[in-house]
Amino acid sequence: MNNHVLTIAGCTLALGIAVPAGAQDVDRSDWPSSFTVGTASQGGTYFAYGSGWANLVADELGLSGGAEVTGGPMQNMALVHTGDLAFGMTTLGPARESMEGSNPIAPGLEMTNACAIFPMYQTPFSVTALSSSGIESISDIPDGARIGFGPAGSTSDTYFPQMMDTLGVNYERRNGGWSDLGGQLQDGLLDVIAFAAGIPVPAVSQLEVQTDVNIIEYTEEEQQQLMEAFPVAEFEIPADTYSTLSEPARSVSMWNFAIASCDLPESFVKEAVAVVMSDNERMVNIHRAAESTVPENVDKNTVLPWHPGAAAWFRENTDVEISDEMVFGG
Template sequence: MKMFFTSAAACALIAGAAHAEQHEMDREGWPESFTVGTASQGGTYFAYGSGWANLVADELGISGGGEVTGGPMQNMALVHTGDAAFGMTTMGPAAESLAGENPIAPGLEMTNACAMFPMYQTPFSVTALSSSGIESIDDIPEGARIGFGPAGSTSDTYFPRMMDTLGVEYERRNGGWSDLGGQLQDGLLDVIAFAAGVPVPAVSQLEVQTDVNIIEFTEEEQQQILDNFPVSEFEIPASTYTTLEEPARSVSMWNFAIANCDLPESFVNAVVDVVMSDNERMVNIHRAAQSTVPENWDKNTVLPWHPGAARWFEENAGADIPDDMIHGN
């Protein structure tokens, strides 16, 4: 019996050593640290992105974290050039960047930013102070000061065009979500037009401090936007904010995490595994991560997949990704 346990222990040691050696082999070419391009503080990108960056850093034993950026357009540029290993973007800005229409570098086709995993949908929503009397899009007065988020963000790229389509005349303001929330509260803005995963931290903060109106689109307004922009129907659940008594009609655009296409396949595969294999951990980071589930891989119809990410979804989610949608094929 003693010989049996000794032999079993020896086998376990050999197996453990082999596993450790395999683990080391898998790490060939891995960076010593990484950053995730997010967006401004007070927005969902920053909270969500910093959260998964820290989770991956802890799980893989690598130094990493979120970085404040101008949002999806800048993240596409940073990841394309390799200045950031990872980032987060929205399908609209991703398509524009691939086509060479990113305002940060006009004419540069940003084809070295690859899809990594689905995050969540970004609803477009409008918030005003209750004291303003603004309860609908029609109520927004001519020349209203509207905060559209950081310059170059998804919100700043699409919401002004949406407002134009709906016939709203406004004064355009930019800034981080937290700053804009403060300006709304101080009466320096009339409205904030948010494009961010819900709940938007800045709106949740405003609700605690003052009375706000979360303004939904009418059916006609929603249809006008659906007809003119790369978005889909969405309802902001009533449980999202204490202010909402029933779901609010909206539209949304999908967000994906992106990786520099030159990163080692094994590294990206390991990162995707950390994020996608335990949804509960992600939801603890941000409630928007309820949509960060494997079956949403098919919401990417724009970006080439990183080979390491594609392999994870093929092996774990039964994904059928066309060869021409995988980078390097």
């Protein structure tokens, strides 16, 4: 497990942190004194988003909380399943594979002790190259191109190479954190980066400031090919996401959900969900991708069981429906 932990809001009730009125009346005797959220590599959306909501929950509930750099969704599923992390973030494709025992971290182990707690956002699969490369479409990617697919075992690394195979691209596979890959692209060590991350991707935004890039969209035919072959949906990257874009870019996407160990106390998870879901503006201030972190997107989860605490909050405070069959232990 990567021990690079960003400790944020390491504050407790003893330090005089105000706990929200709703949480003051809750029996906290079985709550953990601290928690960690598994994210992904620095420079990616998971780290920015996950650090932000860890900070927010820690601050609001008067606990010590932090975000940990991990290998992304597959590793987060493993660490949350085993209880090594209280919370994590995952994409539904890796979540399904993990539950079915196909997680490469522990082949054969059915990771069924990770529960959904709230919808996050869609992860578009997007491709970026330097403008100077002349690569303006998938078909422009040269034979043997050096493509950065993100951290090994990440959603991007799990699916994007297969997608490139499907689209007939021949490449050399490279891995690394998003910030590092962005630097390699700028230095001419990579030809393309294949990003699977919530938008705007911090590493892409940083590249735009420093150099001219092409954000490459799929043709309608390519988009259809990917939707037929993978658990992805049609998506458009809005034109105002990046300064490089003058119009929306055609893409495909996969949903992300926050997860928790199914063994965590129901009241603790319920209050943590309340902090995140009760004020969307605060979440959007953390990262723009959180515009999709709203109750209406609960139904996008067709894979993971819901934590009883999360299900209770949604049932009591929103009109969304969660069936008993989708609740852990139900």
